[in-house]
Amino acid sequence: MKQMIVHCTQHITRMALLENGRLVEYAAERDQQQGLVGSYYKGRVMNVLPGMQAAFVDIGQKKNAFLYVDDVLHPHLDKQPSVKPSIEMLLQPGQEIVVQVRKEPRGGKGARVTTHYTLPGRWMVYMPFAEYVGVSKKISRESERSRLKGIGERLRQGEEGLIMRTVSEDEPLDAVEGDLAFLRAQWEMITRRSKEVEAPALLHCDLSIVQRFIRDAFNPQRDELLIDSAKAVKEAEAFLTDMAPEGYKPVGFYRGQESIFSAYGVTDQLHKSFSRKIILEGGATLIWDETEALTVIDVNTAQFTGGTNLEDTVTRTNLLAAEEIGRLVRLRDTGGIIIVDFIDMEREEHRRQVTDKLESIISRDRTKTHILGWTHLGLLEMTRKKARHDSAGFAPVICQCCGGTGKVGTWLE
Structure with a gap:
């Protein structure tokens, strides 16, 4: 059974999706900072760069949006020319164009936009x-x-x-x-x-965070929706009436004194799932490190000793880790390159079992993910698309002293 738990405060809406009591998705959105992905803009081409085969488009945001040549060509591959034309043949500075945001602005980069409308x-x-x-x-x-x-x-x-x-x-x-x-x-x-x-x-504009999750991950007749705001309950019911005219399960209005996230165990699961060190059932651990370019996950047996021999213990640990990694990649909305350092296994059959387990969990994820396979060093490579980033998500604050490294440089006298 799925439960969608929505916690509304004065300026932030937080959404947690539970499957049989386990947290599998989490997102948050500030009232005045709704994400751009999915939104349509009428923009003006500011620069056309042949060397990058791209253009920069003013859509009214702080940074100009980035439009790559592939996102200007026909969306059907069979309709595209055999030789890719120069961006200068397709766009000129000053030209007005309708674009859709496909990736949020991040850091010093503007939004990624496309003319492949959806x-x-x-x-x-x-x-x-x-x-x-x-x-x-x-x-x-x-x-x-x-x-x-x-x-x-x-x-x-x-x-x-x-x-x-x-x-x-x-x-x-x-x-x-x-x-x-x-x-x-x-x-x-x-x-x-x-x-x-x-x-x-x-x-x-694309839908609000609650409407988006109702549309994409919610079965109105089967799943449970609980919200702690009377206003948000009315909005959700109005959206469900349009989306599911054949009827839907009543929206629950939570009136308890305790926070709805605490009452349903979401807060505890968030803290455990977003830690650097995640302890698995039986005592095995995951060490989760994110860098600018990739995410690295290290699997350790730690206190896990279940198994008839070393290979059996290692395989069982890796299977537990694969199941949890599949859930956490979706929950933490990890994007880009992901490298998993599973414990070394001697038999190819056991590596295949671990890959199959990971694929079965990832198949529930709505975001496109590719498992590329094992490297010569025994690392598992995968990639996951990420278009959005939370404007009010469960994210750590980087330490001003060490810059997030946990180390402060000192000079030896």
């Missing part, structure tokens, strides 16, 4: 110019994949493209059709507004 709905993702129908890879039944692809081909018009989401499995035609009508209306509104305003201008 509008996610409950059952599908709408792409106004993609010209193809795709079906989620997580739908395994070939008969159902064919049915959904056929529905998509019948419903799409002209240059439209559709991706049928995992939750559309076994859904009737009328539900899918209603979702498409709503998304078409959204796109028409964006197009109409783009003709009425001057650049730079915001054309369309």
Whole structure:
């Protein structure tokens, strides 16, 4: 069973997703600092850089957005030219263009934007110019994949493209059709507004954090939603009424004196899951270090001794670690390159078991993740896409003295 726990304070909304009592996702958002990912802007091209095959676009933010040449070409690979043209042939300084944010600004970098437009709905993702129908890879039944692809081909018009989401499995035609009508209306509104305003201008915002998680990770008929704010309860019910007109499980309003996160064990799980050292069942440990370029996870047996021999003990430790790493990568929203230093195993069969375990847990993650395999040094490589970063997340504050290294330099006299 899934439980979605929402804690609202004066300026921050925090959301925790529990599966059978275990915390699997967490996010937070300040009221005045909603993320940019998914939002549409009418921007103005400021610089075109042939050497980088990219352009910088003013969308009204502090930093100009970055637009790479691949995000200007046709979204369907078969429609792209065999030889990639220069960015100068596609864009000119001063040109006005509608772009969608695909990656948040971070550090000294501006947002990453694209002209491969997408509008996610409950059952599908709408792409106004993609010209193809795709079906989620997580739908395994070939008969159902064919049915959904056929529905998509019948419903799409002209240059439209559709991706049928995992939750559309076994859904009737009328539900899918209603979702498409709503998304078409959204796109028409964006197009109409783009003709009425001057650049730079915001054309369309993505949903709030609660609405986004209801749309993407919530089953209205089965899962439980608990919120500690009467205003947020009304907003969630209004959104659910539009999204699930066939009915939904009532939204719970938490009135307890204790914090809702404490009452449901979220606070304790957050502290344990976001520590540098994570203790697993039986005493094994994970050491989790994040750098600018990659995340390194070290697996140690520590006090774990369960097993009939050394190889068995090591394999069981690594399997426990793989399960927890799969959960924590999703929970901590770790992105980029991830290197896992599992304990050395002698048998290829055992390495395959560990990889299979990790893949089975990661398959529940909505963010695209690739396990690349084992290196010659016995390290497991994987990558995970990360588009958002929390504006009010559960993040450590870097020490002003050591800069987060835990060490302060001294000169030897």
